[in-house]
Ligand SMILES: O=C(O)C1=C[C@@H](OP(=O)(O)O)[C@@H](O)[C@H](O)C1
């Protein structure tokens with residue numbers, strides 16, 4: 001991804017009621033997976049509602065570089081003609097995933113099952129993120145790591161396995177990216193590849209693998225975990241994929257509607273897979289008015305229309321086992337918590353430290369510079385809600401889209417405006433965030 005070196009600051013300020021009906025862009029997780037599974041299938045995959053954000057566009061480019069034919073056929077409509085399982089061609093140049101952990105890690109898994117060598121790279125943020133967690137299982141399956149930065153960081157060279165081995169792997173942390181990398185490599189292995197996770201992470205890879213024709217069985221493991229068994233070497237057939245609206249993107253205007261007095265906003269087609277809706281559960285516990293209607297589904301992914309009205313919120317305790325189902329939503333939850341009455345305690349947030357930035361510290365800093373009392377205690381975040389936020393701070397984005405969007409949401413209801421130092425990274429996951437928020441009545445300058 002080539003961001004200009006000039007940053008694009010923006011300020012948000014106290015706004016009138018937010019009103020209207022919007023569809024936020026397509027789900028980022030499903031968009032990456034549709035492109036990758038389309039590329040590993042035989043025949044055509046037609047995708048509608050693809051997220052055309054930079055993260056996903058980088059995955060599209062990498063699929064093209066690995067031999068698939070990827071074409072944009074209309075707004076948010078894409079066609080992929082795949083090469084079949086284990087059919088990737090040697091890419092001519094390094095694969096650049098920009099800011100995207102998901103794109104990079106899932107494609108590592110897919111490449112690990114092919115007898116090719118590829119160089120993986122990304123921007124300064126992605127270069128700091130841990131890749132050993134992906135390389136460890138892929139090496140057990142026969143892939144080899146060539147040159148890499150310390151701790152297996154990018155840029156790195158991955159040599160795929162000529163004869164990949166099926167493995168049984170227990171993921172050390174609840175991570176859909178680790179699980180998905182192993183399953184995608186397992187597609188090329190003979191026999192059954194099994195992943196066991198102690199806490200269930202988002203299951204879009206499993207649902208979509210089934211949709212494309214593979215045999216995959218998921219069973220409960222312990223009280224919160226899952227055991228997923230994939231039979232290798234299937235023939236995957238191109239399929240149609242309708243991408244629902246991204247609940248993680250929706251979380252920003254949803255929290256904005258809750259904290260801006262008098263707001264009433266409807267969100268259409270929001271994906272409501274229970275492994276993604278921890279934020280909605282938490283907000284409801286805090287007293288949020290979020291009404292669900294028009295519940296339906298496609299390819300195993302449920303979706304609904306959500307009507308969100310401004311609400312008086314109260315502090316709650318969020319249990320650690322809920323973290324995987326809302327891992328990208330803690331920043332904006334912390335904003336809601338700051339406007340609530342009472343203390344909100346969010347437990348077990350260690351994974352936030354290895355995202356686009358150290359989100360645990362960055363969230364605390366974002367609140368602190370705007371006059372909110374907040375504490376990081378081990379892996380827990382404690383926010384003291386006082387019903388209002390003084391604001392007036394300048395928030396450092398740290399190349400992290402979700403910090404930028406959370407801070408801008410905070411400014412819409414704070415006493416003084418909130419400024420963010422750089423909004424460029426919002427384009428990785430929600431390119432229309434600013435115009436869409438303005439269309440609802442948000443004031444940015
Ligand atoms: O698989 C995915 O699509 C994602 C998994 C999560 O990461 P982890 O697997 O590292 O928890 C999440 O933070 C990311 O935004 C998307």
Ligand SMILES: C=C(OP(=O)(O)O)C(=O)O
Pocket residue numbers: 055099100101102103328355356402429
């Ligand atoms: C963590 C995120 O994405 P990724 O891991 O794909 O960079 C995110 O979008 O919040």
